[in-house]
Amino acid sequence: MFEFLNGNKNHFIGIDFGISSIKVVELSYKDQQAHLENYGVVDLDWISSTGQVTSSNASYEQKLNDALKSLVEKMNLKHGSQTFVSIPGFSGLITIIELPEMAQDELANAIQFEAHKYIPSSLDEVAMSWEIIEYVDAQAGSQGQTKDGGKKIKVLLVAAPKKDIEHYGRLVAGTNLQVSAIELETFSIERSLVGEDSGTFLIIDIGSHATNIILVEKGVVRVNRNIDAGGNEITIAISDSMKISRQRAEAFKCGEKDFLNTTESSFIVPVLELIVGESRRILSAYLEKNNNSKIDAMFLSGGTAKMKGIEQYFSRALGQPVTIGNPWRRITFDDNAKHLVENLGASFSVAIGLALRGLDEHKRK
Ligand SMILES: Nc1ncnc2c1ncn2[C@@H]1O[C@H](COP(=O)(O)OP(=O)(O)OP(=O)(O)O)[C@@H](O)[C@H]1O
Numbered sequence: 001m002f003e004f005l006n007g008n009k010n011h012f013i014g015i016d017f018g019i020s021s022i023k024v025v026e027l028s029y030k031d032q033q034a035h036l037e038n039y040g041v042v043d044l045d046w047i048s049s050t051g052q053v054t055s056s057n058a059s060y061e062q063k064l065n066d067a068l069k070s071l072v073e074k075m076n077l078k079h080g081s082q083t084f085v086s087i088p089g090f091s092g093l094i095t096i097i098e099l100p101e102m103a104q105d106e107l108a109n110a111i112q113f114e115a116h117k118y119i120p121s122s123l124d125e126v127a128m129s130w131e132i133i134e135y136v137d138a139q140a141g142s143q144g145q146t147k148d149g150g151k152k153i154k155v156l157l158v159a160a161p162k163k164d165i166e167h168y169g170r171l172v173a174g175t176n177l178q179v180s181a182i183e184l185e186t187f188s189i190e191r192s193l194v195g196e197d198s199g200t201f202l203i204i205d206i207g208s209h210a211t212n213i214i215l216v217e218k219g220v221v222r223v224n225r226n227i228d229a230g231g232n233e234i235t236i237a238i239s240d241s242m243k244i245s246r247q248r249a250e251a252f253k254c255g256e257k258d259f260l261n262t263t264e265s266s267f268i269v270p271v272l273e274l275i276v277g278e279s280r281r282i283l284s285a286y287l288e289k290n291n292n293s294k295i296d297a298m299f300l301s302g303g304t305a306k307m308k309g310i311e312q313y314f315s316r317a318l319g320q321p322v323t324i325g326n327p328w329r330r331i332t333f334d335d336n337a338k339h340l341v342e343n344l345g346a347s348f349s350v351a352i353g354l355a356l357r358g359l360d361e362h363k364r365k
């Protein structure tokens with residue numbers, strides 16, 4: 001969605017503006033595979049601890065822009081590579097609407113009408129895209145038919161405020177990179193962790209201040225929920241309950257101690273319980289609607305997925321194995337990058353998914 005212009009080189013850059021850091025990855029298409037050329041991270045904790053973190057705050061935007069500029073210079077990223085930027089999941093809307101089958105021009109009007117139900121602001125302020133993801137077979141039973149016996153279609157509707165898209169576009173201004181497209185990070189995460197794999201997957205991306213829960217079926221995002229909490233709340237909980245500074249709590253959290261699977265860890269459960277509770281609701285609603293379905297795999301993603309014991313915690317809470325998603329599985333890299341890549345792990349799901357968007361489009365040409 002939200003296309004701007006097309007470059008034609010075979011280098012692809014993904015930029016993820018997270019609250020705690022900016023992550024950039026550069027991939028190339030080499031020997032018919034995605035290859036890691038370069039990556040970079042700028043820590044933003046100094047901004048979030050000193051200023052108000054909102055996209056409408058001009059000085060925050062300037063700081064982000066400066067931080068990206070110096071990273072782009074350091075990484076020596078070349079002009080002409082296609083660049084993809086994400087918008088946080090909570091900025092946008094992804095939903096599936098069911099409509100009777102109709103002609104394309106009628107459909108556009110019907111979708112506008114439906115969109116009003118989900119979007120309280122004026123539709124002029126929102127960029128929208130949609131695609132038909134399913135024709136429900138009339139033979140499938142009454143569920144697949146309208147009252148008069150006609151067929152139904154399922155439409156994936158995606159929307160994001162234009163002001164947010166413009167904000168993320170502006171963050172790249174002044175670098176030598178040109179933005180090819182901006183997309184909701186939900187799609188980037190889905191692309192790097194699931195891609196072409198068929199089946200049904202639940203992804204839980206836990207960042208620093210936000211959590212994005214995504215249910216993917218047959219390569220399509222079916223459900224998406226965002227929670228206004230993440231690893232930062234775990235740090236605060238450790239700091240408050242152990243009466244230690246935030247800094248020490250952060251170091252503790254990122255250490256070898258398993259806070260999640262011992263009885264003394266009950267103080268951090270509220271944050272994770274919120275995420276588990278929402279995941280359970282999504283799962284049970286999905287399973288109820290799709291009688292014979294099962295979830296083929298569940299993945300954790302984001303920086304908080306590195307927390308010691310988190311797989312075990314979620315596996316127990318959701319009653320099915322939950323593993324850490326691997327956004328690097330389709331990427332080749334030099335041997336000397338192996339250790340670094342392991343360290344970055346699933347915190348690069350968004351950046352990699354963005355760069356893969358360009359690479360996948362390039363492959364199809
Ligand atoms: N080894 C670790 N153990 C536990 N938590 C970790 C570890 N490494 C990083 N984190 C946490 O991961 C979070 C950062 O994750 P990530 O980089 O995905 O966030 P972000 O994308 O910047 O934020 P958001 O998605 O909320 O905007 C921080 O809360 C950090 O404390």
Ligand SMILES: [Mg+2]
Pocket residue numbers: 018019207208302350
């Ligand atoms: Mg993030």
